[in-house]
Amino acid sequence: MLLGPPLFNLEPLLRPDSIRALPGNGVCAFRYRKLDRHMQIIVEAPADCTALSLTLGGHRAEVAVGANLSERFAGRRVLFTLSKNNDPVWIRDWARFAHRFHGADAVLFYDNLSDRYGLDTVREALSGVAGIEIAEVVSWPFKYGPQGLDAWRFWDSDFCQLGAWEQARWRFLAMARSVQVGDIDELVLSKTGKSVFAAAEDDFFGTVRYRGRWVLGTDRMPPLDAETPRRHADYDTVLKPLERRRFGILRQDANASPPKWTVVPRRCPETAQWGVHRIANWLPAARVSSAFCYRHFREINSNWKYDRLGRDAFDPAVHEIDQDLIEHFARWKAD
Known part of the structure; x- marks a missing residue:
């Protein structure tokens, strides 16, 4: 689950292949939820996933998967x-x-x-x-x-x-x-x-x-x-x-x-x-x-x-x- 402020005008840049699981770089299915001053992207990632790669409009970033505490x-x-x-x-x-x-x-x-x-x-x-x-x-x-x-x-x-x-x-x-x-x-x-x-x-x-x-x-x-x-x-x-x-x-x-x-x-x-x-x-x-x-x-x-x-x-x-x-x-x- 990715959490953050709403994407607003960046939302159209979120494409079906925008999120990939690392290692392996496989494409992940996801769903996007709009909430009050908040958004959530719920990602279907494999069990061995340690990080996610997110690409928007040609810009790419990686985020480590945090532990469930x-x-x-x-x-x-x-x-x-x-x-x-x-x-x-x-x-x-x-x-x-x-x-x-x-x-x-x-x-x-x-x-x-x-x-x-x-x-x-x-x-x-x-x-x-x-x-x-x-x-x-x-x-x-x-x-x-x-x-x-x-x-x-x-x-x-x-x-x-x-x-x-x-x-x-x-x-x-x-x-x-x-x-x-x-x-x-x-x-x-x-x-x-x-x-x-x-x-x-x-x-x-x-x-x-x-x-x-x-x-x-x-x-x-x-x-x-x-x-x-x-x-x-x-x-x-x-x-x-x-x-x-x-x-x-x-x-x-x-x-x-x-x-x-x-x-x-x-x-x-x-x-x-x-x-x-x-x-x-x-x-x-x-x-x-x-x-x-x-x-x-x-x-x-x-x-x-x-x-x-x-x-x-x-x-x-x-x-x-x-x-x-x-x-x-x-x-x-x-x-």
Whole structure:
């Protein structure tokens, strides 16, 4: 399987004899799949194939066939993320929380061009987390892509993350027991005490999706100090829901963060595409559960996208103290 950004105007150059197996140089049959900001070429190659030769418009390139590493995560409950320059303390806390409350026992961590530290720093941060038995840190050295104007407009060329999701799905996670997809600044809370992994595993289709709430820094907290790292457990304030109606009918929370999801990979159809906020082309994955809600920490961030360190003046009409978050942190600290 060859993965990458869509071929766009290069697609007409992909001919029936464009792909050959090495050694031997035999022509390989293939099929081309167009997905959202992503493409896949599924090649029928012989068992002894070590590399593929790809020719487009007279230009030829060779690519080695990478090892299938899915057995490494077989039967595991895996945390999966893409990250750049997140503080190692945050990475460790994120993994510890997921193990404590959801039973995560493995981490697949894609590092996207961090320049504050090397991959070994991430490995060291994860190696000290009790209960995380496997941690794979993968270099993903590609430009992220344009950010658009808002959550919906002009996110048309951010190929990086969707490519990482599909590569992780097929190379590492195909045999995983279940996979939770999220960011370092997100912690999933359960309203019933049930693990989000268990919820996906028990679901008939094998997936659960849940919305998020923003966790903010306010003037109730000590001022930000460059010498003291911020921690998830320092925060207790969220934005209150702000109801609006989409199309004048559907009730929505305008302050909510877009949904995230957990899935059992082997139950996810091949035609579905793993995305950031949804699994596309798979109707059961559109459901949203009320049993889980993740917390999205505004200040647990390296400001790679925009400045998220502006403090709010606490306003009871806008903010509320998050008792669920406080109780989770209390139980965590008591362990």
